[in-house]
Amino acid sequence: MNLNYFLFLFLATIGTGISYGQYEFSGYVNTTQWEGEVYLSVVEDYRKVSGVYPEQIIHKVYPDSSGYFKFSGNNLPEENRIYRIHVDSCNESDQTANHFNGHCPNSREIFFVANNKDSLQLPFSFDNEMFCKVVSGNEKAKAFLKIDSLKNDMRFAFGTYRSEANRKINTKKWFKTLQHYGELLNEPLAELYIYSYISDRRNELHTYYLQDIKTSSYYNELLGRLKQNYSESPYTKQYEAEIMSDQFLVNAERRSGIPWWVYVVSCVALVSILGNFYFFGKYKKLKNDIPAVQELLSSQEQKVLDLILKDKSNKEIAAAMFVSVSTVKTHINNLYKKLKVSSRAEAKALFEK
Structure with missing residues (x-):
């Protein structure tokens, strides 16, 4: 009985070591x-x-x-x-x-x-x-050292001759060299390390990346490898979001001839315009409903509102009404809810002529 018990503990210990590492x-x-x-x-x-x-x-x-x-x-x-x-x-x-x-x-x-x-x-x-x-x-542990060594070779090649012709030749050469080397390492995380480098706007290779992403199937293939090996990892989700965004922007530019940054600026402007319409409509509706809403305010809340419209502070309102500052805050929170606003500025905007 005791022997079986110790055997069980021994096997459990081994199992735990194998399971958790x-x-x-x-x-x-x-x-x-x-x-x-x-x-x-x-x-x-x-x-x-x-x-x-x-x-x-x-x-x-x-x-x-x-x-x-x-x-x-x-x-x-x-x-x-x-x-x-x-x-x-x-x-x-x-x-x-x-x-x-x-x-x-x-x-x-x-x-x-x-x-x-x-x-x-x-x-x-x-x-x-x-x-x-x-x-x-784990042979894949060495992948980053190998990539860094290759990147140092690339920097040397770029620095040898600083002419525009040399830059163009080396951009294409090293872009493909790094990308192909990442595939040979058979580790998607190593490919991501290279991708983060070649797609970085601060280095020489980014311009070529924007051209390559328009036609190359490599980026979707890398996404497939990430999903196969790291389906639930943050790396996969981050890469998928980035690559979809970049592909949309460059393909939109190719179809229309409009640079990708114009789409970004246009989207920001559109959101701003729609936001203004929304808030303008909201305040217009609230202004139309002011008489009905004011009837919902208690006499104390109405006094607080009048003093807010006169730019009085909470302390000044409390002194004028002979109540505590905390009581004033309670009245303000209640009238905010009834007026459907969240600040003094919004409340005052409702009563501007």
Whole structure:
């Protein structure tokens, strides 16, 4: 009986370990250059890959005297996510001002793909360089390092000759190179990392992206891969919303010849006009109903309204009516409801001639 009981506990323990997993992310930092905590973040908004955001940080540890640090636990998502480990030079007193507003002046970070069952090491490379090497059983963990290396090659190619001709040649070449490389990595999250870069309005590739999205099937195919592998993840929902919006804008421009930004401005203007019509109609109707509505006001509420129309403050109204300020506030809330307004300005607008 006791043997069966212990056997049950043993199997349950194994089952629990298999079900929930146990992650372990460890590595080294150069303590002669970096002091203080090492941070672990989960990045579920691929537009916030670069930078430090307080809502992303899930853990922090202090390295030992050799620079070794370790994050471990079993509370991460079971499917792959994008993670960041970083250090920076912020002092404790500067953290509220600088630490969570992008980067401190000096920081080092590394991005990787992992899940709750992964073990990952970040050992020193040559000359005690940190965050340059990933050792993991999850091959996809290294995808971001490979992409960053390719992006550095691209920047070098752009910087060699700064002519317009060189820019055009390299834009198309590196756009396709990055996109194709993402497909070869067989990890949609790595493709999203590339997509967030090539579709960023701040870099050279964005112009070509706007041309490519008009005809290429790649973007819908990427959406299909995301839905297949990460159907319920925030990445998929974010990408689907973005790509549908961009495709609508560029295709509308292609059909009509009108730039996409004109549609945006037009939509804003239309919403503004409709809003004005709505509020104008609302106030016109309320003005027509004022005599009937005023009959619903109590004598005290009517006095309060008269004083509001004379620009009296709550304190002045209370003094004039010999009541407390809280009583005045109660009367104001009641008359707002009866007049169907939400502020003094709206109430006064009803009685303007």
